[in-house]
């Protein structure tokens with residue numbers, strides 16, 4: 430089954446009992462047992478729910494993995510994956526990760542003894558240089574949020590295997606339509622499904638796909654024990670979102686290509702961050718591992734004052750956190766999504782007060798460009 434068809438026919442199709450074409454929403458907490466322990470495969474919805482299971486089967490197929498798991502948010506998914514490790518273990522992460530990922534590692538999981546080091550993983554030598562005897566995993570975002578850095582998934586996965594480490598990829602920005610990390614050697618893929626997979630700014634969710642039976646057993650134990658599951662209504666919404674992921678990503682790509690060209694040539698823009706630009710430091714790696722470059726762009730306008738002007742003038746770009754929706758969104762990472770990262774750390778990374786991040790939606794590209802032009806004037 431090819432990629433586009435998998436989005437529609439992957440996972441579980443409809444309902445065997447009624448012939449319903451759309452998977453039913455099983456708004457159920459518990460299931461009758463014929464005798465103690467004798468049931469029809471479900472006993473309690475934290476442990477398993479038919480609607481959530483259909484979503485987990487779908488994302489497993491789309492990400493080409495062994496098993497899928499659905500959580501109540503991307504952060505719940507990330508936290509569940511980190512529960513695979515023990516106090517005293519160490520994880521190497523991409524330096525330019527989402528602010529919430531940085532926060533959970535440095536303000537919550539560190540208190541439970543899970544150590545983390547943030548490095549520029551776009552240079553694989555940096556990863557190897559920071560492997561410690563207690564290192565258990567490499568965690569990357571590629572492209573990263575918000576600077577669109579690219580890490581070689583195949584190279585990092587081979588490095589991880591050489592050192593007996595798990596390879597974890599947060600695939601939120603690219604989605605499985607453009608990039609399938611497990612096929613490139615990753616062990617675990619994570620999504621903030623709140624973003625492109627839902628695609629309509631109407632669901633908060635997280636998804637994980639693993640590549641082995643052992644990881645599936647371990648992660649299901651954590652999902653059931655810690656309970657951060659996704660409900661049946663949101664599971665159903667996500668399945669509906671995933672069905673149109675392909676056509677949406679194609680349209681995001683087309684719009685973004687035009688907007689990147691506009692921004693690259695605008696005198697008020699000092700720098701554009703986008704993996705599809707030949708000038709991107711890892712453009713060749715992006716071309717190798719991504720079938721498309723995505724709908725996320727960051728650009729610097731040089732000052733907080735200029736940012737203020739842009740944010741107040743835009744009409745079709747909604748000032749809001751999140752990304753990956755049909756409507757275009759605009760944000761100021763330094764004060765919004767990455768405010769939890771210390772200022773000096775943001776400065777080191779390049780997340781300046783002049784950096785704007787946009788999630789290019791499905792509006793008419795000319796309307797979006799005209800909107801940015803008047804906002805930047």
Ligand SMILES: C=C(NCc1c(COP(=O)(O)O)cnc(C)c1O)C(=O)O
Pocket residue numbers: 502503504505527529530570574599601602620621622623633634635750751752766
């Ligand atoms: C809300 C935003 N990001 C959430 C996010 C998360 C967290 O997902 P939540 O569904 O928001 O919990 C994980 N990984 C990446 C790459 C993310 O971008 C944002 O960047 O606007």
